[in-house]
Amino acid sequence: MSDPVLIQSQPDVDTPFEEAESTPTRRVFLGVAATAGLCYVGAIGYPIYRYLASPAEMAASESAVREVTLDKAQTLPLASALMFHFGSSPAMLIHGADDSWVAFSAVCTHLGCTVKFEPELNRIHCSCHGGVYDPHTGKNVSGPPPKPLKAYKVAVGATNVVVSRA
C-alpha cells in the first residue's frame, strides 16, 4: 500500500537520447567531477581559511610594532617592574635596584607563560615550570627554559620611556 513494488527495473527512463550522442566514459566523468570538486573546495575553503586566520593575521601586523612609548614610566620606582604590551605580546620594563633600566619580552621561552620579576630574590621567575632568568641580562639560568628572554632597547626620557626592538 505504501510503496509501489515494480516488476521490471527501468534505469533508462530518463536517458532517451543515449544512442544519439556518445556518453562520456566513467573515467572522463570522474575526472571532470574531481576537478570541479576541487575548484569548489578551493572556492569555499579559501575564504573560510582567511576568515578563521583573521586574528592571527591581525596579530602578525600588530607584532610588526617597532617601538612602544610608555608615558610617565620614568617614575617607575627602583627594584620594580612595569608590565606592558609590546605589540600583542607581554613585556616587562625593569628599573633595577642599581638604577639600571632594562626591558625584556615577558614570554617564557619554555612554553609561553608570562614571567614575573621578583626583586627580593633578584630574579625573573616563571611559575609554570620553575624557570629562572637573570634580571639584568635575561639569560636563562635555571629550570627548563632553553633560551634567554628577548631583550629590548630602553631609552629613558624626561616624560616617558621608549622601548624598541634591539
Add this chain to the structure above:
Amino acid sequence: MAGPIYKWFDERLGLTEIVALARHKRIPVHSQSFWYYWGGISLFLFLIQIFTGILLLVYYRPGSEAFESVRQITYVMHFGWLIRSAHSWCANLFIFTILVHMFSVYFMKAYRSPREVGWLTGIALLFLAAMFGFSGYLLPMDELSYYATKVGLQIPATIPFMGAFTTTILRGGTEVSDFTVQRFFALHVVILPLLFIPLLSLHLYMVQKHGNAVPPSEEAKPIAARKSIPFFPNFFQKDLAMWLISLNVLALLASIFPWDLGKQADSLVPAPAGIHPEWYFMAPFHMLKILGNFLPGATGEVVGILLFTIGLAIWVIIPFYDGENKAGVRGRNAHYFGLFAVAALIVTTALGYWGIR
C-alpha cells in the same frame, strides 16, 4: 567493494544490510516527480546553516557586545561579510524551500496514511525553522533586528492566558534588551538544534520507511504502469545536481547581494519608517491584523486569533480528515483548502508589503 577493510567494517557495522536497503530504494517517476527534490534541498540548506552558523559562532559575542561582534565579522574579519551573507540568505532560502516542500507534500496528499507522522513532524519542523529565523534575526542587534523582534513578539503575546507570561519569559523582561539577545542566542544555537535534529531524524526515517508517496492520479494507475528509477545512483545523482544548483544560487546571492548591517539598536531612537517583520512572518502578522479587525475591540481580537488558530489546526490535522486513498469529497475539500491557504499567504504577504510603501 568486498575488500578486507570493507569486510572488517561490515562485520561490525552491518554495512551490507544498509547497502541492500539503498539498492532497493526506488523513486517514482511521474509528472510531479520534480517536487521530490525539495525535501532534500531543505536538508542541504539546513546543513549549510549549521556550517556557516558554526563559523559565525567563532566571532559572535551575545549580550552587550552583540552588535560590535557582528560589525567586526562584517567589516573586519576577512570574508566575514561573505559567511554572514551566506548564513542570512540561506536562512531565507531555507524557509522558502520548506514551504515549497510542505505545499507540494500537501497537494500530492503525501500526508495520507501511513505518512501522518511524517506530516506532523514536518509541521513541527516548520515551526522550529520559523523560531530559528526569529531568534537568529535578533542576534546582530541592529535597528531592524530590534524592532522586528519587538513587533514579532506581539504574536505570542496574543495567545490567551499564556501569552503575556510566555512573551515576558522569552523576552527576558518587559523590553527587548541584552537579556533577550542572550536568550535568543541560547535558543538559536543550542535549544532549537537539540529539538530540530531528532525530529528531523524521525522525519527522514519516516520517508525511508514508507517511501515517496505518489499523487492520487498516479495511484489510480495499475502498478505495472507506474515507472520508477533506482535511488542509487540515478535519483541520487539528480538530487546532488539539485543541491549543486542550490549551492550556486546561494553563492551568487550571498556575494552579489551581501547582507548589510544597520545602525546599532537604540530603544530611544524611534522605529524606522516602514519597519516590518521578515517576509515569512508577514503573512501571519497581517492575517492577525485583518482578522482582528473584523469585529471591533477586544472581542474582535479574540475572534481573530481563534479563526487563525482554527485555520492552523485544520492544516495540521488534515491527514485525519483526508486520510483515505480515495478520490472523494474530502480529498477535494482538502485540495481547495490548500489552494485557499496558498492564496491567503500570498495575498496577505503582498498586502503587508503594500501597506508599508
